[in-house]
Amino acid sequence: MKTSQNKRIMTQSPVALAQMALKVAQDGIETYSSHFSRKDFTQPQLFAILALKQFFSTDYRGVIQYLHDFSDLRQALKLKRQMKTQFDKELYKQRSQIESIFSRHKRLMGSALRGRTETSQKRECLYRVLTHNLMILRCA
Numbered sequence: 001m002k003t004s005q006n007k008r009i010m011t012q013s014p015v016a017l018a019q020m021a022l023k024v025a026q027d028g029i030e031t032y033s034s035h036f037s038r039k040d041f042t043q044p045q046l047f048a049i050l051a052l053k054q055f056f057s058t059d060y061r062g063v064i065q066y067l068h069d070f071s072d073l074r075q076a077l078k079l080k081r082q083m084k085t086q087f088d089k090e091l092y093k094q095r096s097q098i099e100s101i102f103s104r105h106k107r108l109m110g111s112a113l114r115g116r117t118e119t120s121q122k123r124e125c126l127y128r129v130l131t132h133n134l135m136i137l138r139c140a
Contacts, residue, residue: 014055014066018076021051045077105132 011017025044033043052073053063064083067073074082109128115121 014052014070015072015076017055018048018052018073021048022077040081041079041083045079048077049083108132108135 011020022044025047029043029047031042031044032039049063049067052066053060056062056066058066067077067079068082105128109132113121113124115124
């Protein structure tokens, strides 16, 4: 690495950049954004991946491909698993169907609950789901 006159660190090595970005991020960023995070990747690792994205002047899929191709980069970032490049199509289809059901439910029955207490809101949700299912059975 070279240091210019104004103390700016310059490098041509993506591995050196990844190590430096990871170290800086570990000093300044929390490991996980929430206690409930999935813990697949740490925030410092994701920050270093963003730095690599900028370094390679590519998009996210391009960076993932670089990480897939170069084990040195994966080791520098201490990645235990690989990032996915595509969604699971079957799971995404289920999500789409569920969102369609919620949309239909809200159009037919409204989006607001009238119950004031938590118990009455739960009861109202149960009645709405039962009513919705009866409407579907009636139409079939």
